[in-house]
Amino acid sequence: MSRNPLCLSFVVVLFIASCKTEKNTETQTWRTKKSAMENAVHNQLHEIEKEQGWSLLFDGKTLGGWHLYNKPDSTHLSAWEVKDGMIYCNATDETKVFGDLITDREFENYELVFDWQMAVRGNGGVFINVQESPEFAATYVTGPEYQLLEPAHMDTKTPKKRPGCLWGVSPQLNEVAAKPNGQWNTSRIVQQNGKVEFYLNGKLTASEEFNSPAWKQKVAQSNFADNPDFGKASKGRIALQNWYFEAWFRNMKIREL
Numbered sequence: 057m058s059r060n061p062l063c064l065s066f067v068v069v070l071f072i073a074s075c076k077t078e079k080n081t082e083t084q085t086w087r088t089k090k091s092a093m094e095n096a097v098h099n100q101l102h103e104i105e106k107e108q109g110w111s112l113l114f115d116g117k118t119l120g121g122w123h124l125y126n127k128p129d130s131t132h133l134s135a136w137e138v139k140d141g142m143i144y145c146n147a148t149d150e151t152k153v154f155g156d157l158i159t160d161r162e163f164e165n166y167e168l169v170f171d172w173q174m175a176v177r178g179n180g181g182v183f184i185n186v187q188e189s190p191e192f193a194a195t196y197v198t199g200p201e202y203q204l205l206e207p208a209h210m211d212t213k214t215p216k217k218r219p220g221c222l223w224g225v226s227p228q229l230n231e232v233a234a235k236p237n238g239q240w241n242t243s244r245i246v247q248q249n250g251k252v253e254f255y256l257n258g259k260l261t262a263s264e265e266f267n268s269p270a271w272k273q274k275v276a277q278s279n280f281a282d283n284p285d286f287g288k289a290s291k292g293r294i295a296l297q298n299w300y301f302e303a304w305f306r307n308m309k310i311r312e313l
Contacts, residue, residue: 135152136296147302172243173304200286206237
């Protein structure tokens with residue numbers, strides 16, 4: 057069958073034009089997304105959030121409201137600093153004073169939201185209900201841990217060490233993977249009357265009642281069995297763990313319930 061050269065040329069022109077249009081659309085979409093990311097406002101509260109009772113745990117400029125666990129006078133010498141509007145743990149600098157960063161205040165019934173990311177193969181955590189006293193050597197002796205984990209870390213495949221789980225005690229309720237280094241994860245912790253819920257990127261990952269027999273049994277069967285004060289309190293400080301890996305936090309907001 058014969059083919060008309062003019063028809064073929066017309067088809068080629070349409071195809072090229074279509075590709076250019078699609079490419080331009082993709083480019084424009086990416087530029088719009090990039091612009092939105094660059095101009096996003098962090099570490100601030102919207103008016104409606106203020107009305108709902110939210111307050112900032114981190115103002116984006118200082119470590120006001122935080123100190124080094126059991127070493128408040130050494131906070132400025134620690135690995136924790138404010139960098140580019142983020143709480144940054146400079147964990148690879150061995151000249152820094154080692155320790156976890158902890159809130160000045162204690163909290164009992166509250167909702168906490170924060171963004172985080174870890175270094176490649178990084179491992180860290182956020183502790184709740186921490187009791188600060190010289191008799192307790194570290195935050196994890198008393199405070200249950202919300203696990204933070206970069207996907208390339210080997211613990212990603214260990215059920216009770218996956219991101220968003222209650223570390224060492226209970227596995228994820230719903231399977232969800234953390235985003236890799238360079239991308240932000242959003243976590244949420246809700247505690248009321250001794251019941252706690254953990255969320256990772258919108259999914260419920262843990263739910264426990266610290267006053268229940270079931271919780272006590274889980275602790276007794278965990279690595280914390282020899283820590284008599286672990287997980288007993290339903291009020292305490294919130295701590296960010298320095299576990300030898302770089303970590304970044306922003307948009308830390310809390311409201312008391």
